[in-house]
Amino acid sequence: MKTKTPICDFAKQYAERKYARFHMPGHKGRALLGSEPYDITEITGADSLYEARGIIAESERNAAALYGTGATFYSAEGSSQCIRAMLYLSSLVAANKGCKPLIAATRNAHKVFALTAALLDMDVIWLNGDVRASLCECSLSPERLDEALAELKRLPDAVFITSPDYLGNIADVKGLAETAHRYGCLLICDNAHGAYLKFLDDKCHPMDVGADMCCDSAHKTLPCLTGGAYLHIGKNAPQRLKDNAADALAMFGSTSPSYLILQSLDKVNGMLIDGYAAKIKQTAERVKRLKNELTEYGYTLVGSEPLKITVNAKRYGYDGRELAKILADGNVIAEYFDADFTVLMVSAENDESDLNALERALKDLPKKPPLKQPSFDVNPACAMTMKQALTADAETVDVTKALGRVLACPTVSCPPAVPVLYGGELINEQAVETFLYYGITEVKVVK
Ligand SMILES: Cc1ncc(COP(=O)(O)O)c(C=O)c1O
Structure with a gap:
């Protein structure tokens, strides 16, 4: 049946x-x-x-x-x-x-x-x-x-x-x-x-x-x-x-x-x-209203995904990690944060009190002068295939000593699990800067 x-x-x-x-x-x-x-x-x-x-x-x-x-x-x-x-x-x-x-x-x-x-x-x-x-x-x-x-x-x-x-x-x-x-x-x-x-x-x-x-x-x-x-x-x-x-x-x-x-x-x-889709749509509508409120309040939000609220923290004068910490102190836990962004994921299971808590916590923060944001253009050369790099003899070295070496396998934690470089690529100056910017201090390189 x-x-x-x-x-x-x-x-x-x-x-x-x-x-x-x-x-x-x-x-x-x-x-x-x-x-x-x-x-x-x-x-x-x-x-x-x-x-x-x-x-x-x-x-x-x-x-x-x-x-x-x-x-x-x-x-x-x-x-x-x-x-x-x-x-x-x-x-x-x-x-x-x-x-x-x-x-x-x-x-x-x-x-x-x-x-x-x-x-x-x-x-x-x-x-x-x-x-x-x-x-x-x-x-x-x-x-x-x-x-x-x-x-x-x-x-x-x-x-x-x-x-x-x-x-x-x-x-x-x-x-x-x-x-x-x-x-x-x-x-x-x-x-x-x-x-x-x-x-x-x-x-x-x-x-x-x-x-x-x-x-x-x-x-x-x-x-x-x-x-x-x-x-x-x-x-x-x-x-x-x-x-x-x-x-x-x-x-x-x-x-x-x-x-x-x-x-x-x-x-x-x-x-x-049984109709849960209606609840998802209602939540998306509610999040749209909240995003409009936050934008009017002075926040810069990025992305068009209806159930994600990504705050460009630096535009509001905060480091994204600092913003996430302030939110956590107010009982609001973000999904992901780095120096630039704080990402809040909403689902239809978040109730009105969750969304109100988020809104209050964000609106309690005074806006400060924006902080400088970098852009990323790593553009590496490739020295070997990913398989060759992954199976080669490798060692872990300090990022500051990795210039000119070949990355063995992507070093990145989850979230967001998006690598700076992929295996087999040569570590150039921009890559070193980017690793350090994202708090990655050690990399696995081909011997
Ligand atoms: C873009 C993206 N793809 C794939 C994955 C892996 O998904 P899962 O955790 O369901 O294995 C993640 C996990 O964070 C992700 O962010």
């Missing part, structure tokens, strides 16, 4: 029967933290994530219908796992042509992209947008992509973009997809921050505007447990992507995916089927 939440229903019934569990996990359903009764494994009837034919397949079909995709697959290990799978799927296109995989990517790609490209020995062409006010952004326009692709001797198998980025900038995914397709390339979008975009009136989710594949971290913006994510394949994407997606995810995932996370993804479907 079809239900809105087949995985949750199964786990609930199983928990209620209080079976003697002679299977994993070792807690046997005893409520130690509280959720253990529902934490099951691939027992009869529970289906199996990467060979889904039963309740998981049904739940994934529910998600595919909600997102209007050709197919949707669950990840219990975040968008990170989906990015690895998408790169593997892209490399199948190259294998078809008998070539080494080649991918073009914007320079704000998450470090998982770089590490996976290295492991799969993919060649990467870096795409640059305008001069960047932050490592997190890379405003690539369709025209700039067109120019970049037109100059290439060999076209990449895919173009990989990050939209929204950590600051809430949304790219022209439609224009970028059309451009990539004109050159016969796939358009892959890291939409880790944009699962909720599907449920707004303005259709800007990558699956609505022509991306072939995208990943959404459900856990970042929907009421889902950490780790829950979707790998979406577009309706018009090559069939081969859909046929190989589950195997691709399996290649990079645990053989014991968390059923709690799968239930959480399943529960979100049920909520969306």
Whole structure:
């Protein structure tokens, strides 16, 4: 029988029967933290994530219908796992042509992209947008992509973009997809921050505007447990992507995916089927009003993502880290902060009192003269492939002693996990300055 939440229903019934569990996990359903009764494994009837034919397949079909995709697959290990799978799927296109995989990517790609490209020995062409006010952004326009692709001797198998980025900038995914397709390339979008975009009136989710594949971290913006994510394949994407997606995810995932996370993804479907989208839209409206208020008050906000409030702290006279600390002292905890920006992520689960607390905390702060902001144009030379760099003998050195050395692997913490340099690139003066600016004092370099 079809239900809105087949995985949750199964786990609930199983928990209620209080079976003697002679299977994993070792807690046997005893409520130690509280959720253990529902934490099951691939027992009869529970289906199996990467060979889904039963309740998981049904739940994934529910998600595919909600997102209007050709197919949707669950990840219990975040968008990170989906990015690895998408790169593997892209490399199948190259294998078809008998070539080494080649991918073009914007320079704000998450470090998982770089590490996976290295492991799969993919060649990467870096795409640059305008001069960047932050490592997190890379405003690539369709025209700039067109120019970049037109100059290439060999076209990449895919173009990989990050939209929204950590600051809430949304790219022209439609224009970028059309451009990539004109050159016969796939358009892959890291939409880790944009699962909720599907449920707004303005259709800007990558699956609505022509991306072939995208990943959404459900856990970042929907009421889902950490780790829950979707790998979406577009309706018009090559069939081969859909046929190989589950195997691709399996290649990079645990053989014991968390059923709690799968239930959480399943529960979100049920909520969306029951009208949760209206709550997301209302929250977006409320955030729009708050953003207008803050702008009138004198704050400079960046990015167009409806549920992200990114304060350009320096324009208001504060270091972004200092602003985040002041907010934290007032009980308001930001998602991310660096010297320039303080990023606050809102979801439909933030209530009026949360938003009021944020507004009060920001309005309590006096505006000061703006602080100077740098721009980033690292422009490194490449000395070896990412794979060569990642597998070379390496050592960790102080950044101040790293000038002229070759980076072995990206040194960056999460958030925002956007590297200053990627593996194989030569560390130049701008890179040293940028590392230090972002508080990175040690790097791993090739010996
Ligand atoms: C842009 C971007 N892509 C991918 C990821 C990885 O997502 P997940 O934490 O769901 O694995 C992140 C995580 O912060 C991210 O910011």
